[in-house]
Amino acid sequence: MSDSTDEVRSYTVRLELVDEPGALLNALDPIASNGGNLLSIFHERGNLTPRGHIPVEVDLEATPERFEGIVEALRGAGINVIQAGAERYSEAMTVVLTGHLINTDLSDTVSRIQEATNATVTDLSLSAPEGTEDASSARIRLATEQDAAEGVLDTVREVAGEKDLRVIEPLGPGGDL
Amino acid sequence: MRLAVIGAGAVGSSVVELAADYGHTVTAYADSQSAAVDPDGIDVEGAFERKQTDGIVGDDDPAAAVEGPYDVLVEATPTTLGDAQPGFGHVEAALTNDRHVVLANKGPVAERYADVRALERDSAGSVLFEATVGGAMPVLSTIDDFDPEHITAVRGVLNGTANFILSRMGAEGLGYEHVLAEAQDLGVAEADPTFDVDGTDAALKGVIVANVLSADDTEYTLEDADVEGIQDIEGSALELAAEDGRTVRLIAEVIEGEVRVGPRLVPEHAPLAPTGTRNIVQLETEHAGRLNISGRGAGGPETASAVLADVGRLPELE
Structure with missing residues (x-):
């Protein structure tokens, strides 16, 4: 992998938005107009930052140079950028859990993983072909801080262990092998 | 090289079958019940036939195959855990007699690696075990x-x-x-x-x-x-x-x-x-x-080819 500045990378930006109509749209505009490719938006509704704002996580792709421009533009537009790119969430990790996920309260499983670590669940897919009473599987994508993947995995193992769930872990910390 | 092949399953029988192709002579061949031993080379076809018809490879005792005459003992009995017997005993006998050992059986090197290496240090023979990991793959x-x-x-x-x-x-x-x-x-x-x-x-x-x-x-x-x-x-x-x-x-x-x-x-x-x-x-x-x-990663001829590659790596004994 080269370190060329032309290379498009994915970044996660964590923003604080005021609870006003149009706030989200205002925040997304500087990303698009500065050459960023929006991948996903995770709106933590109901979860407030200590300042009473709404945290929003945005995954995007851009070259490193354009990414700097995006962060500048966001700040210029008066949007509070809590963390940007490699400073915080630099690794995405996917795990699959199998077992009695629904009977063991999947949302509790997810929130315990998030509470015990600095990771954020950015995507969750559930497959329960036999219905909710039987064994099912869930694929969970987590955004973790750099070098924190191992600690996050430990937490996933621990929570899964308590609930008698099976964890299929990625190979290698980033799962890119 | 003269080979004593211990174990008559898929791997052992393939080693016996292919040995001549690689320029080696099988002087002993044993299953758990019987053995065929001949210092000039056993009758390979005859041994296979008897295994088919009578369930034995020859009229000799399996112990006679382990005792020689051979340069390399090929251990191809089923993998056992814990004390890794009887495979480990065959390795021990060969090394104590200053003969080489080639393993297809994982037991001795997975469960008693230090013991195998200690025996090897005191022996003129060497131990190789390419076939134990990944069959034909080097x-x-x-x-x-x-x-x-x-x-x-x-x-x-x-x-x-x-x-x-x-x-x-x-x-x-x-x-x-x-x-x-x-x-x-x-x-x-x-x-x-x-x-x-x-x-x-x-x-x-x-x-x-x-x-x-x-x-x-x-x-x-x-x-x-x-x-x-x-x-x-x-x-x-x-x-x-x-x-x-x-x-x-x-x-x-x-x-x-x-x-x-x-x-x-x-x-x-x-x-x-x-x-x-x-x-x-x-x-x-x-x-x-x-x-x-x-x-x-498995299969008789595939694993046998790794065994025979090991045999080819071994130095001639004095």
């Missing part, structure tokens, strides 16, 4: 060529049966039990597939690699490995993995002195996601990046 000799010091990690798919089951589950969306039954019908899985699907077989291979990498500093046995199998993997897990461009494979991993075997998420088209019974080993080297070795 895994251990490549590690040896690179020097274990320059290998930082070894990861691989080392059990064809488990890989066949996972790749079929992923490709067809079928459940574990269904695919296992199919694999048994096809002869890919044995009637008792326990060691293949519970990770033991892959773990033994991982342990052997760890022993080689540690270069005699630390001895590993199966007990030191963290092992999980594939028996309770849900079909839905493979389905979800596939939606994300990934799949699940039973991976053996040796890294920083840890041996770990378990189902892992890997990118669908990654080298570590072979399909069917194919095996692969990925060496992470200090100066040369990743090196992949793939091929047939």
Whole structure:
């Protein structure tokens, strides 16, 4: 992998938005107009930052140079950028859990993983072909801080262990092998 | 070289069959009940015929095959855990007599590596065991060529049966039990597939690699490995993995002195996601990046070719 500045990378930006109509749209505009490719938006509704704002996580792709421009533009537009790119969430990790996920309260499983670590669940897919009473599987994508993947995995193992769930872990910390 | 082949299963019989092709003479051949011993070379066809018709390979006692005459003892009896007997005893007898040993049996080097190395130090003979890891694939000799010091990690798919089951589950969306039954019908899985699907077989291979990498500093046995199998993997897990461009494979991993075997998420088209019974080993080297070795990880002639390659590496005895 080269370190060329032309290379498009994915970044996660964590923003604080005021609870006003149009706030989200205002925040997304500087990303698009500065050459960023929006991948996903995770709106933590109901979860407030200590300042009473709404945290929003945005995954995007851009070259490193354009990414700097995006962060500048966001700040210029008066949007509070809590963390940007490699400073915080630099690794995405996917795990699959199998077992009695629904009977063991999947949302509790997810929130315990998030509470015990600095990771954020950015995507969750559930497959329960036999219905909710039987064994099912869930694929969970987590955004973790750099070098924190191992600690996050430990937490996933621990929570899964308590609930008698099976964890299929990625190979290698980033799962890119 | 004169070979004594102990064990008359798929691997042992293939070694006997192919030995002449590689310029060697089989002077002894034994199964658990009987043996054929002839210092000038046994009658190979005759031994195979008698095994077919009478269930024995010859009129001699198995002990006579272990005692000689031969230059290399080929240990191809079934892998046993714990004391690794009777395989370990055969290794001991050969080394004590200053003869070479080539192992296809994983037991002695997975469960009693230090004992085997201690016997080797006091012997004029050497021990090689390429066939114990990855069948036909030259895994251990490549590690040896690179020097274990320059290998930082070894990861691989080392059990064809488990890989066949996972790749079929992923490709067809079928459940574990269904695919296992199919694999048994096809002869890919044995009637008792326990060691293949519970990770033991892959773990033994991982342990052997760890022993080689540690270069005699630390001895590993199966007990030191963290092992999980594939028996309770849900079909839905493979389905979800596939939606994300990934799949699940039973991976053996040796890294920083840890041996770990378990189902892992890997990118669908990654080298570590072979399909069917194919095996692969990925060496992470200090100066040369990743090196992949793939091929047939089991089978009589395949494993026998690794045994005979080892025989070819051995020096002539005085």
